[in-house]
Amino acid sequence: MNLFSYARADDVASALEGRVARPGTAFIAGGTNLLDLIKENVARPEHLIDITRLSLRAIEPTREGGLSIGALVTNSAVAYDATIERRYPLLSKAILAGASPQLRNMATTGGNLLQRTRCHYFYDVGTPCNKREPGTGCPAIEGHNRMHAILGTSDRCIATHPSDMCVALAALEATVVVSRSGSGGAEERRIPVADFHRLPGDTPELDTNLQSGELITAVELPAEGFSQHAAYLKVRDRASYAFALVSVAAALQLRDGVVSAARIALGGVAHKPWRIPEAEQVLVGKPAQAASFAQAAEILLHGAQVHAHNAFKVELVKRAVVRALEDARDQSVKS
Numbered sequence: 001m002n003l004f005s006y007a008r009a010d011d012v013a014s015a016l017e018g019r020v021a022r023p024g025t026a027f028i029a030g031g032t033n034l035l036d037l038i039k040e041n042v043a044r045p046e047h048l049i050d051i052t053r054l055s056l057r058a059i060e061p062t063r064e065g066g067l068s069i070g071a072l073v074t075n076s077a078v079a080y081d082a083t084i085e086r087r088y089p090l091l092s093k094a095i096l097a098g099a100s101p102q103l104r105n106m107a108t109t110g111g112n113l114l115q116r117t118r119c120h121y122f123y124d125v126g127t128p129c130n131k132r133e134p135g136t137g138c139p140a141i142e143g144h145n146r147m148h149a150i151l152g153t154s155d156r157c158i159a160t161h162p163s164d165m166c167v168a169l170a171a172l173e174a175t176v177v178v179s180r181s182g183s184g185g186a187e188e189r190r191i192p193v194a195d196f197h198r199l200p201g202d203t204p205e206l207d208t209n210l211q212s213g214e215l216i217t218a219v220e221l222p223a224e225g226f227s228q229h230a231a232y233l234k235v236r237d238r239a240s241y242a243f244a245l246v247s248v249a250a251a252l253q254l255r256d257g258v259v260s261a262a263r264i265a266l267g268g269v270a271h272k273p274w275r276i277p278e279a280e281q282v283l284v285g286k287p288a289q290a291a292s293f294a295q296a297a298e299i300l301l302h303g304a305q306v307h308a309h310n311a312f313k314v315e316l317v318k319r320a321v322v323r324a325l326e327d328a329r330d331q332s333v334k335s
Contacts, residue, residue: 004038066223119131130200147268151270167249174219229254280296
């Protein structure tokens with residue numbers, strides 16, 4: 001672990017100013033991922049700015065009829081918020097499928113968006129890794145790759161994004177609100193969650209499109225939360241505290257048993273939450289039945305590239321998508 005200095009910010013403007021003034025600075029809140037990275041010598045910040053005093057802990061309505069979740073709201077607070085449980089059950093279910101209660105009590109909404117891959121080669125500083133050190137290679141491609149990606153990969157990286165929360169946010173078409181320093185003080189911009197995370201391409205070291213000096217301040221949910229028919233299915237090696245082999249966020253709007261709108265996002269299969277709108281559109285106007293669900297799964301898997309140990313994920317995705325959509329279809333009956 002390298003030496004670093006530490007300071008606390010009292011507001012967004014001072015946090016941003018501190019980041020700009022000192023290259024090599026990282027923001028820290030819950031620290032559930034960053035501290036692991038520092039201890040493993042994967043991350044080597046020269047300065048930490050503690051942002052836990054910032055006023056970013058509110059869950060409140062937006063003018064558009066949706067909901068704004070402050071970047072420092074803990075995962076537990078989001079998952080158990082009565083409004084989110086009622087209007088956005090998909091998000092609550094996804095969060096509760098991840099990590100442990102202790103970690104959810106510390107992990108923040110903004111930090112969850114920024115967590116890095118759990119690829120074992122990335123965490124092992126004794127091995128090459130293009131994500132950790134660009135240009136050194138990706139040993140996972142020819143190595144042990146059971147947990148690795150089958151969609152959106154490149155010859156530089158086949159790591160997967162680890163978040164459950166972000167899969168639900170992708171299905172819900174959330175927006176990430178960020179602030180940056182400007183000539184007149186802090187400036188704000190909004191990034192659709194679909195554009196927030198990146199595929200590896202030639203720059204696997206870049207996980208997101210967040211620019212240097214920017215700070216996540218909130219996540220905004222749209223008015224439509226698919227509250228009646230939503231399900232989150234996580235397939236993993238053990239029942240708790242394990243990352244997804246495959247996960248599916250599924251949501252439907254139904255009218256007399258026919259799909260009028262659909263959302264599907266996958267986790268555990270790509271460098272970012274995986275969503276193909278064409279797979280959702282193929283369901284619209286059709287009965288909510290396994291045959292059309294399977295057709296959507298085939299579209300989601302278009303272009304899949306498997307490796308020595310993860311070919312099983314193709315069939316697993318097919319089955320998981322059908323099951324998640326069936327669970328979403330039947331959800332209001334179960335409740």
